[in-house]
Amino acid sequence: MKYLCAHRWAFNLWGGALEQREDVLQPATGHEVTVRVTHCGMCHSDVHILAGGFDMGGGKLSSFERAGVKLPVTMGHEIVGEVVEIGPDVTDVALGAQVVVYPWLGCGECAVCKTGDEHLCVKAARNLGIQLPGGYADTVRVPHSRYLVPIGTLEPARAATFACAGITALGAIRKVPTTTAEDWVAVIGCGGVGMTGVALLSATSKAKIVAIDPDAAKREAALANGATLAFDPGMADAFKTINKACGGNIAAAIDFVGSEKSSSLAVSLVRRTGHVVIVGLFGGEFKMPLPMFALKSITITGSYVGGLNDLRELVALAQRETLPSIPLDIRQLNTVNQALDDLTHGRVVGRVVLQP
Ligand SMILES: [Zn+2]
Ligand SMILES: [Zn+2]
Known part of the structure; x- marks a missing residue:
């Protein structure tokens, strides 16, 4: 049995530096898929996730820890990569496919999830890059193949930004x-x-x-x-x-x-x-x-991020017509701490996309 490893940049202390670690992955079961990350966008939310919470006003902070998020956390929710392993029940995606990963996973069972709005799940969110290890890594395990959207001829770094920046913007302008x-x-x-x-x-x-x-x-x-x-x-x-x-x-x-x-x-x-x-x-x-x-x-x-269908729609829209493009700032994954610092201090124009 061949085991895949994930080399992840994770933090083990809220507000601490990201450090590289190696995790052995169990073989994919059921509908699980393993993706070799080629590009991962960096979102401003990551600054808040690393800090441990959002400023709720009046001196109050939300807390990812109180919400049950366990350390270490591997952030990164704008993931594009290549499918390198599929579970035995996966039939809708093949090895070698280039995909963007939908990261806003819900419980899949509550009334809201059943409408397709998993990003607004009323129970337990299982977002990649928060509760589940994300794309600041060379390898990502995705719980179900339905969260993968093939990117076709799109530029991978740009397609990565669709998973959060893109669908968040689409969701907002729809309103x-x-x-x-x-x-x-x-x-x-x-x-x-x-x-x-x-x-x-x-x-x-x-x-x-x-x-x-x-x-x-x-x-x-x-x-x-x-x-x-x-x-x-x-x-x-x-x-x-x-x-x-x-x-x-x-x-x-x-x-x-x-x-x-x-x-x-x-x-x-x-x-x-x-x-x-x-x-x-x-x-x-x-x-x-x-x-x-x-x-x-x-x-x-x-307006909060967007649904899996929004991601599919955005990928289709970008293939149909040339959307004006936002500036991309491509950097190496091993400079992730510097990139987070630059983002925290407003020194980034457009979107940072990390490459392992
Ligand atoms: Zn984001
Ligand atoms: Zn749910």
């Missing part, structure tokens, strides 16, 4: 109601996910896009990816200036940051009947004067 060419959509935060949002919006919607980010390089990249205007939210009179430039006609604002400042900017920017979609997980508390709900008749909605 924006139909827009006309007169409308504006504000995209707040142009990191990897926000930039993908700009790119997908410009490919699928008639509305003009105003990109909002403090980083000049990100604003420039947003303009190159389809935004009509771009602004620094830190400038004097930011709200007035942006609102005036868009003719007071911002139909929707997507907050890819999710901070107290970004969410309040989103709420103030949208016109009456506007929609605010909160996606980012920066943290803090949402505050808004209650009368504004009625007076502005706005809709505020949250």
